[in-house]
Amino acid sequence: MKKKIPSEEYLLKAQKLTKIQAEQLYSRMGGKLERRLEAQKIHPITALAIQLEKEDEDLKEWREKFAELKAIHGR
Numbered sequence: 001m002k003k004k005i006p007s008e009e010y011l012l013k014a015q016k017l018t019k020i021q022a023e024q025l026y027s028r029m030g031g032k033l034e035r036r037l038e039a040q041k042i043h044p045i046t047a048l049a050i051q052l053e054k055e056d057e058d059l060k061e062w063r064e065k066f067a068e069l070k071a072i073h074g075r
Contacts, residue, residue, distance in 0.1 A: 006049035010056075014048035025051050 006014075017025065022044075029037065029051050037047040 004050050006046060006053050010049040010053045011045065013052055014045050017048060022048055028055070 014022075025048055026037075029047065033042075033047060033050060036042045037044065042050075
């Protein structure tokens with residue numbers, strides 16, 4: 001994972017998370033981002049913001065693919 005800098009929008013969203021929401025987001029973190037956080041090479045709010053942004057991008061991609069499948073199958 002190249003060093004990613006989250007947008008200001010996602011930093012603000014990360015700051016507004018409740019403790020429970022943050023813990024849930026941490027639990028979904030994986031790979032290099034989690035290791036960077038554990039090694040204290042990245043601030044926790046930054047890690048949360050990166051994860052939020054990644055999940056939003058993944059969701060957008062999933063919705064696009066689902067729409068394509070829906071169009072192909074005529075539903």
